[in-house]
Amino acid sequence: RGNNNSVPAVIDSAMPGDVVIHNHPSGNLTPSEHDIHMASVFGDQGIGFYIVDNAASRVYVVVEPFSEREVEPLETDKLREFLLPGGGIARLMGEKFELRDEQLAMLETVAAAFNESRISLIEAGTGTGKTLSYLIPAVAWSLRNGERVVISTNTINLQEQLIEKDIPLVHEAFGGEFNYSLVKGMGNYLCLLRTETVNEGLFEIADDDEVGTITDILEWAKVTDDGSLSDLSFTPPDDVWDKVSAESDSCLRARCPYYSRCFFYKSRREIASSQLLVVNHHLLFSDLSIKGASEKSDAGILPPFKRVVFDEAHHITDAATSHFGMRATKYGIIRVLRRMKRKG
Incomplete structure (x- = not known):
């Protein structure tokens, strides 16, 4: 309920695909500047904005709601071909290519995790070629379903390997169909x-x-x-x-x-147009912390994303704790106890 001039717009409970309906009692459905502003706010969250007359017999669609597209599962057999003799990766690597059963098995596990939207914990030994095992499904998923994928690492060395070696190889194997960026603070x-x-x-x-x-x-x-x-x-x-x-x-x-x-x-504009982002663990959890505090997906450091691959995942507890944990010190506890004592 509002007054003669305005009404509140409570948007926290609205979800992508929902529609906000606003009536114009005058019958003139032309959106005002305020209507345009609110439609933009809602539209950024995938929420539609309609203007109707009092009888709800006419409607002016300012912004259509965003409808979730149907997920297209990955075709694992086709992804395997990249890592088989004669496949895209093999042709590019030439004599350096080596068929690895563990690499194929990991690719299948990663692809299944994407298809089933589940968490998968994978331990791969040295020499498995794990980066290609997750990059190929990650890129394929992004291209098929229009979802940005984040690759999070702990060390600069691995970031450099991804950006300078592995991702360019996959980029060429996919015909240069996707953009990728290294995200820095x-x-x-x-x-x-x-x-x-x-x-x-x-x-x-x-x-x-x-x-x-x-x-x-x-x-x-x-x-x-x-x-x-x-x-x-x-x-x-x-x-x-x-x-x-x-x-x-x-x-x-x-x-x-x-x-x-x-x-x-300039880097942020490039990131916004990239399907694959490489970040470090601390930057990722900093982004999640900011988004959690604001409760808005467009806040934070990174553009919206739904899928993440953690490489060097054994380090994420330290990064997560530094952003989401709370620390208690001896001095802090004594200070609280003294305050309680003074209050009786």
Whole structure:
């Protein structure tokens, strides 16, 4: 219920596929600016928005509801062909290709987990070729069902192996039909606005080594396409990089004069168009923590996703605990007890 001018819109209980119906007593079903705004909010969550007259005899569909598409299961036999002699991977690897029964068995298990929407715990020994065993079903699932898949790892070495070796191999085997991205945190990117500020105050820095490092970063900033720390030919001290790196608290976002050239938001646009994302465990659980606190799938670091593959999964407990756990210390307990004692 509302007043003569407005009514509340309670959206927490609405689900994708639902429809919000709003009536215009005047009979003029043309949506107002407020209607358009609310339709956009609902539409982002897959919820439709209709305007009707008082008699509900006419309807103006502002946004259609999103209907869940029917899942297309993976055809395991066709996926196996990638890893058989004469298959897509074998042709690309040439003499380096080796038929591995364990690799085929793992691929079948991963494909079954995707098809049945269940959790699968897999332990694969050294030399199994596990990355191809999960990448092939993951890519196939994304292409068949339009769902983004996240690959989460613990180490930089494995991320580099995936991005520089394994995923490009699978990408070529699938005919280049999908996009993939390595997701990095905001602090890994150079901020052009902060770089400009540092450049203007460079003469005030007394430390010659720091001046030299910042000067090198400023020169690199003119030529880099990536703008991320890993693109630098050297590793600057943390306190120097902190002066020029992007940070959420000071970011002006769309109001920044460098927004159209921003390295961080350029990466986010690439991520939004990618079917396969590679992240580390801590970034993934940070994203889940933010989404859980806001209760919105469009919040957080990563775009919406439904499927995740954990590689190096024995490390996820540490990452999950750091974001979802609570810590009790001796000092904290004593402080609470003293407070209780004072209150009697």
